[in-house]
Amino acid sequence: MVGTPKYMSPEHALGKQLTPASDVFTLGLLAAEAASGSHPYGEGGGLVVATRIAGTDREPPDLGAHPPALREVLTACLAPRPEDRPSAAEVAALCGRAAGRDVRDFRGWLPKPLATAVAGVDRAAQDPRSAGWLSRIRRTT
Known part of the structure; x- marks a missing residue:
């Protein structure tokens, strides 16, 4: 397994097949942390956070510190199931809608x-x- 545990998608943390949806999840993690200063799955060592990420279908990330427009983008990116996450083009459209301007x-x-x-x-x-x-x-x- 290659990657930084705190920034892996659930499927990556569980050793499953990776797709571009995994990158969308990681983008959501990075954006959430950059916007608030804290990881949406809380503090702890890499493996502790990766374990929380792997269980995101049971316990979703904490996005309460984010404004509603950004929360919509982050919630979509951090969907537990890869098939429920937006494509890169859809992420851009969500960001444009949240920003109120073309990206x-x-x-x-x-x-x-x-x-x-x-x-x-x-x-x-x-x-x-x-x-x-x-x-x-x-x-x-």
Whole structure:
């Protein structure tokens, strides 16, 4: 088993098959902790927290410290069953709804050089055939 126990999905902690839904769960864990400063499954060593995560179908994470709009995103990402979690595109849509703006709208909240770089990565991701996009981004930052 490879990974940080405190950031594993239930299926990962239980040694089951991993899918992209496992990454969505981990994203939810990281976002929840970054937003509140505490892990949604509480304190303790890695294996203790991983055990709580593995039992999330019986005892869900504590998301009480998060605002309702964020809680909706986190609850979806931290669904116990992988098939109940949103896809990456659905997570982006949930985030956009929670933020009240398109997640690709970088105006007004990022420093201009960073917004330009992020927009460049976004454009390149839309057309991966574009050559040299990474070196162009590095020159703008």
